[in-house]
Ligand SMILES: Nc1nc2c(c(=O)[nH]1)N[C@H]1C(S)=C(S)[C@@H](COP(=O)(O)O)O[C@H]1N2
């Protein structure tokens with residue numbers, strides 16, 4: 080514990096919750112009130128100086144609220160009007176336990192009713208419905224004929240923290256940060272006393288209320304249970320003073336309802352009517368607002384079927400347990416230099432609903448594996464120690480053992496532990512042992528978000544820790560949720576969307592483990608000299624070399640899945656690297672058939688020397704050479720998601736084009752850190768019209784430490800490649816070329832297609848996309864395309880924006896279907912693998928199938944197509 084004490088002393092930040100925080104009271108007679116109880120020297124929390132704004136802001140001048148003075152610090156979440164605002168989180172917190180009205184969050188569904196001073200005494204509140212004695216009380220009566228109490232109550236909008244939900248999936252609600260809550264001392268009569276006057280009938284069960292604000296769907300109204308009102312322990316009251324001052328226009332001037340422990344939406348402002356009923360309120364705002372519909376109900380479902388809104392089980396009353404970290408604030412930094420304190424004191428708020436007390440607040444530095452208890456301070460308790468007059472009401476907490484207010488927590492954490500943590504998560508528990516959940520419960524209205532509050536810790540290169548809040552309302556920088564989203568992270572990945580070290584996409588095209596397969600024929604004992612090999616450097620009888628062994632490709636020219644070109648371009652060459660790089664075990668098993676002999680040592684040497692010869696040829700119009708590896712410099716890398724990047728490589732000159740026909744691919748060769756040569760085929764993202772550079776989209780397959788699965792050799796090597804490094808390209812390769820206007824060539828034969836189906840998965844999109852783009856970007860091209868793209872999760876969809884754009888621009892030429900095997904609940908598209916049903920959907924009018932994806936996917940699509948009677952000549956597998 081001694082370290083903790085040190086930490087508190089070391090921490091220079093100000094103590095914002097020392098009470099009483101603010102001796103200077105605003106003008107009025109309150110000081111008198113206090114002096115009458117001088118014998119009672121218990122210190123209670125009193126509000127900070129109020130200094131109410133007197134000026135109508137320019138921004139409000141042209142709105143119906145041009146009569147309401149406001150504080151410019153309030154953050155407007157729904158534009159200029161209506162006024163839905165919260166204070167910056169730290170500003171709110173720094174006020175202490177009680178929030179001045181001008182910084183108290185505001186939720187106005189419409190304009191603020193204008194009530195002039197002289198109209199207030201005669202303001203009327205009617206009590207009607209199932210009462211024996213319907214009455215209308217004036218404001219003056221309510222003040223004078225009922226006992227007045229003063230109670231501290233925290234109000235919270237059901238939408239508090241909604242921005243976090245909206246980041247995951249847009250809800251039908253605007254983006255509150257974590258400051259849609261505030262606390263004040265409220266003065267007025269208990270609503271139970273007022274109701275009694277009207278003599279409720281036995282069958283009255285609900286208390287409906289209505290405000291004076293005229294809204295698009297009628298007046299604002301809602302209801303609560305009458306029994307709750309009658310239970311004085313629940314503290315449900317009418318209030319005409321907030322922190323000792325008459326209500327401000329935004330908070331319900333001249334009178335409102337205040338309900339402890341329940342969402343703010345039930346506390347009607349500008350109160351005019353109370354109706355007792357045997358049914359809940361039929362007000363539009365009661366029915367269509369402040370509800371948590373089941374998570375699987377989509378906005379469309381809720382629109383179609385009114386039953387979701389008529390179900391009282393989904394209406395929110397009690398608040399739920401919730402908490403937030405305030406300090407460190409978003410983008411706060413901590414430099415780790417010599418001046419760095421040993422401890423950083425984390426601080427924030429917590430609250431629960433139904434008047435339940437927060438009984439523990441816990442923080443974790445290891446994503447919830449282990450937790451530490453924070454200190455909790457309950458300023459509300461200080462009011463229980465005294466009974467006195469305050470603001471013209473009896474301070475009425477001494478006999479109450481329930482909790483109406485927020486509390487504060489703090490925990491000093493050793494900075495060296497923060498250095499080693501990726502984040503800090505927070506959760507609170509209340510006295511019903513209800514604990515905040517780890518995961519979000521998303522619903523149509525985006526309400527009651529109370530999952531663990533998480534702060535990400537980033538390590539800046541200059542030796543600083545930088546803290547990120549999940550979201551920040553209307554401000555920059557926007558917090559980790561925005562960052563994760565931009566990185567393409569999936570919030571449902573179990574790690575708040577952050578990259579999980581070693582995470583592997585199970586539908587990925589992982590390179591198959593290369594087993595040693597014997598490729599030679601023991602009968603082929605011929606020794607071949609370099610002259611003989613060179614004599615077969617032609618397209619009629621192409622010989623090629625793999626690992627010093629010579630093969631005759633002639634019998635395989637027709638059958639080679641990569642087309643004759645790939646064999647012809649290998650003629651007379653040592654193609655060991657690319658052969659090993661791209662061929663499967665079963666391909667290797669076929670090789671003994673074509674083995675004709677072994678190169679002599681001299682021939683080996685000659686071949687090696689010729690391939691090492693510097694490329695001195697004059698600059699050509701296009702970069703690629705099908706018969707030579709061409710060097711290129713890695714000049715730029717752009718991160719498009721946590722595992723995908725666009726690599727840019729320089730061509731020989733700024734005016735040179737790559738020279739890759741649409742539909743063909745190229746090969747990349749490089750040496751990894753261990754000196755091992757790796758070769759893989761790729762289709763660039765940039766078009767062949769691009770000069771000077773080539774862009775290649777690469778999805779990196781990381782090692783999976785958990786399962787011990789190795790990542791992608793090539794993609795990991797590329798990812799580790801330093802800028803300025805050279806690697807090599809060779810190509811073009813491929814049996815398919817799209818010529819434009821529906822014309823293509825397959826295995827050298829010119830043909831045409833009216834309609835193409837493009838089936839792909841993972842990074843298989845890249846060759847497909849090249850063809851699709853050629854079709855879609857040419858307005859003269861009448862070909863139609865059906866794109867069927869299968870992935871694991873939404874974040875794995877490559878070229879998504881590009882696809883959407885092509886689709887948008889060509890609604891009649893292009894159909895686009897995404898399907899996910901592991902979607903999150905926010906996904907509304909197709910789910911499951913690419914199966915027969917989907918393939919059949921794509922088959923309408925299709926005369927050419929282009930397929931590219933992981934081996935498993937290609938295999939099953941081939942089976943489906945064959946089963947459907949599609950001829951092999953109409954299928955292209957890349
Ligand atoms: N008449 C009326 N009462 C109302 C509202 C409203 O728009 N009109 N908004 C409700 C909602 S949703 C909330 S959260 C609280 C907000 O109270 P505040 O603006 O004083 O913070 O008022 C509630 N009472």
Ligand SMILES: [Mo]
Nearest residue numbers: 236237343344
């Ligand atoms: Mo609200």
